[in-house]
Amino acid sequence: MPTTYLEAIREGLWEEMERDPNVFLIGEDIGVYGGAFKVTAGFLEKFGEKRVVDTPISESAIVGASIGAALMGLRAVAEMQFSDFISCAFDQIVNFAAKCRYRWNAPVPIVIRAPSGGGIHGGPFHSQNPEMWFVRTPGLKVVAPATAYDAKGLIKSAVRANDPVLFFEHKGLYRRIREDLPAGEYTVPLGKAKVARQGRDLSIITYGAMVWTAIEAAETLAREGIEVEVLDLRTLSPLDRDAVCGTARKTAKVLLLHEDTQTGGLAGELAATLTERVWEHLDGPIVRVTAPDTPIPFSPPLEEAFLPSAQKVVEKARWLHKY
């Protein structure tokens, strides 16, 4: 029975809690209820109240307490019920957690899990992609898995990391994708991108749910003879710039894709990296397919117009290929 993306995260957390008694979970409704998305269902029964801490509605306290516990040698895995509420814990994350090691050599091994992303008609407060607030903050690591395999391997690495890690789970993928996972224990290293599809004509660099959109677009384009390489970044900070430059050198044409809104999105950082490092290798402009600069709307026709689609990617890729 193949494992869903959600199950993969669950399994990863379960294994890490079995492996290391210092790992504990903290968040709202994660115990008896098993979490809003049921990622932690069954953990309370197995690991007890000590290791599965239900909290009041206080994101800042959740992250603050995670930091305090981490400073004292534990490893906290905090859940934001939706990534949209992470802004309520913002100061703790960007000022306390992010700067401890640099300032006074105090490691803060915490993981903040946050279901993010749109496509579920959640509206402006249950669909955001907040990754760039954290990618731009030195001291934080940011992870955004696209597959069940990576979700499991990356959550395990995140738990073991000695730095604060923001772990964005795309809630649209939770139950939509599944795959067979290897039997034994494995991890996926932070900071390493992966070529999700090989190609020679054009690169799509992306992450999270958009990896699937890119693959869908690539399949359409393959029927037209355009062989697209899809690079799945997996970790957004630290960014695997070598892999980014590698695929660009290979295909010479780059389309940047993300579900996040455009201005200040990761595509900008990638474009700057590419023009700085592989300018001579590029055979056409770097182009972007992203959400437009609006809050994410609720109603299906608006949300559909808002989200990047395989169709939009195909059109832009065709244009770039011809360029």
Next chain:
Amino acid sequence: MPTTYLEAIREGLWEEMERDPNVFLIGEDIGVYGGAFKVTAGFLEKFGEKRVVDTPISESAIVGASIGAALMGLRAVAEMQFSDFISCAFDQIVNFAAKCRYRWNAPVPIVIRAPSGGGIHGGPFHSQNPEMWFVRTPGLKVVAPATAYDAKGLIKSAVRANDPVLFFEHKGLYRRIREDLPAGEYTVPLGKAKVARQGRDLSIITYGAMVWTAIEAAETLAREGIEVEVLDLRTLSPLDRDAVCGTARKTAKVLLLHEDTQTGGLAGELAATLTERVWEHLDGPIVRVTAPDTPIPFSPPLEEAFLPSAQKVVEKARWLHKY
């Protein structure tokens, strides 16, 4: 007697409060004390407690109350004592203020003034450049003046704007720069960049205190026969993409400069805009001079190494010019 950058903001606020009885100030220590930097010194005496509201230490309440007052027809100008504390009000800004108009057609005319930037040995919590958290959030406007003239003209436009405006005052400029201001009333429109120095060989696109660094570098380079154009963005959101593309088309070589750290900084957005729009006009890679990806350190030798300098700009510009 020329007017300082700080005095210019003061004057702008004073004039707007005289002009419009619905404008009021809110923040910590802004009344009797006149604000940590004394921007609002004398306002309490002139305008009274009703229009100059001293608050408890509660940034979220300051911004929240500003929003509430704005919804009821006032125009709040909130002061963050240092821009570093803006993260304590983050949810109110990015979720409440930014999304009201889009969601339910409710305008939120507030200005959040925030002294930002380094160079004063303030350390990691009194020197940050938080602009990109807001530039990437649709619904917010972000302003970062470089000159006394613009500081006055832009604060006045910000007060009159019917959208939430983040107004980043570079505290290193407060008393460092001064100029003669026109006698009469004037404003500077939001969303319009300005060519701070004309040149034909290479463009430096920047904002805030770095405009002065760019000009210093340009003067050095002029002595070598390299004529640099300096574009001062003034408003970071909405971005004046026409002006950005205009200078790039003119010089064909672009150096992006900001005091903010590199990854996820505005330079990325500018690079993506340029490669998308004026790719054919570029005669060399787009390069960046920025702070490195660390918290901003306290001790003078570290801070000096951290901040972009005219010297670093000159070196990179020479390289690009030769390219």
Next chain:
Amino acid sequence: MSAAELTIGISDTASSSPGEEAELAGRLWHYMALMREAEDRIERKLYRQGKIVGGVYVGRGQEAIPVGTALHATAEDVLFPSHRDLAVFFIRGVPPGRVFAQYMGREGGLTRGRDGNMHMGDLKLNIVSIISAMAASVPVAAGAALALRYRQSNGIVFCYFGDGATSRGDWHEGLNFAAVQKLPVVFICNNNLYAYSTPLSKQMAVENVADRGAAYAMPAEIVDGNDVLAVHQAAGRAAAFARSGNGPYLLECKTFRMTGHSAHDAAEYVPKNLWEQWGKLDPIARLQSHMLERGWSSEAELDEARARVRREVDEAVAWAEASPFPDPATLLDDVYES
């Protein structure tokens, strides 16, 4: 005050005339019944039919709170309903059709499809839309009150939230600021014993939200939130206090959420006996008994009133279903002033 301590009876109304009492009871009944019918339709029919977009949060069993309080609001007053206070919209004059359209993601909803469910407001009616983050509207409500005083309006603010919201930093900052500034706000807590799945004991160390008033030197009153007449009277005191310039007032209404947190939550974490106990305290049933007892209404009249409410809801649903989905061409509008 636990469910066991609440009586099934209902408070006597204040010293108004019998005719006024009956008339008031009729209005209270109407809005509670309308809220119940509208939410039942949403949660138990339209949601199951797949006609609702996104999540559904209802105030089943808690209707006495928005109704008993908001009927005190004057046109100048500003209201910040929580996700369990649908009746506030009806009392302010929002046509039910627009609420259904909101839940269906239609152009006719208060947010024109940009947001869903209870995330809606209407500035012309002085209803401010909450955002999703619990308690975020508390400092905003304080700011609205500041503006009312600034403009020398007689208006006050009604700020609604649940027990769980009181754990958040924004709640504290907002109450503290309102208290320091002596702002005209009535803070209205629906204490329904749960925040999502989290029982009170894991949210706070105190027994009552009202115990938190002491931190702000704020008068705090506890009322049986399932007794609409009691709520109405307490809210009257609270509003009068705030309106007289004495500063804010905290009103805790003890109640129970007679449903899951949202339509997809079976609420298995709630002990069975709580459903039973609180089921007997249904605020609509209690008011009805009282009305019959006092002779303010007959069974036949109530039946007719119920039929009227159903018809109103039928028509509203039809209106909403006829409302188009928003045009994707409008996607980029209104991020900023144009």
Next chain:
Amino acid sequence: MSAAELTIGISDTASSSPGEEAELAGRLWHYMALMREAEDRIERKLYRQGKIVGGVYVGRGQEAIPVGTALHATAEDVLFPSHRDLAVFFIRGVPPGRVFAQYMGREGGLTRGRDGNMHMGDLKLNIVSIISAMAASVPVAAGAALALRYRQSNGIVFCYFGDGATSRGDWHEGLNFAAVQKLPVVFICNNNLYAYSTPLSKQMAVENVADRGAAYAMPAEIVDGNDVLAVHQAAGRAAAFARSGNGPYLLECKTFRMTGHSAHDAAEYVPKNLWEQWGKLDPIARLQSHMLERGWSSEAELDEARARVRREVDEAVAWAEASPFPDPATLLDDVYES
């Protein structure tokens, strides 16, 4: 408790033997005197000489609070000193030279020049560095206490903050969480009547920070913060309470900031009579009188002790001045684990 209500006398020590009393008084005196001398040197000499980098915040007049409390801390206990609690560092064993080096931006400072002034900590000594945002360390302290209990340590947490910090959301969330979880934390408030320039009356509607304990069902005690023996006794009670697993305890120490908010603040907003009143209540002078009265020390012994403290500080300053500035080549180190 206003300054007028405080007496110039000092509390009797608890039922320990006269020898123990004298010894304790000597230690209390030493750390208060060392803090005073070190801060005087920083604020009134090195700062004016331009040798200090960045801002200066001192606890002049408030020394009894860190000293009276932190002397109860065992090695397992974890301390979160605020920017007015320098003595905590000395009591934990941080060499004064490292503190001066910190203020001078030198390699020898606890943050190796990465941060300044009181933003420092040392994990080996169980001192956690505050960040600048007031009250941000409050939920972090709760988390540390959670970890201590998790690890079945006997340690407790001492979490320090000022009156102004109690207005912040993080303060509320931290206290609430600690109370719900019954965590072993002593929350220690130095209520010095001002937050920067803002007097208490503009920060809170209550008279005492202790009044806020009621919101968390937390025992809250008020103590004369300028009476080091009283602080020491109250802190003993508080620590014992927390250590016995009863949950957190809120200790409010009434005091006054006998200086500007920071070295560049002349504090003209403070009414003159406050300086006078509180000047008479200097905690060091009060302890000295008591020590002389009881015969625990003579003037000559005190003079000698003062000279020792001055020498210690002289040497520490010299050590700090000899400490190099950090090497710019290290700029990029330690953002992440390497």
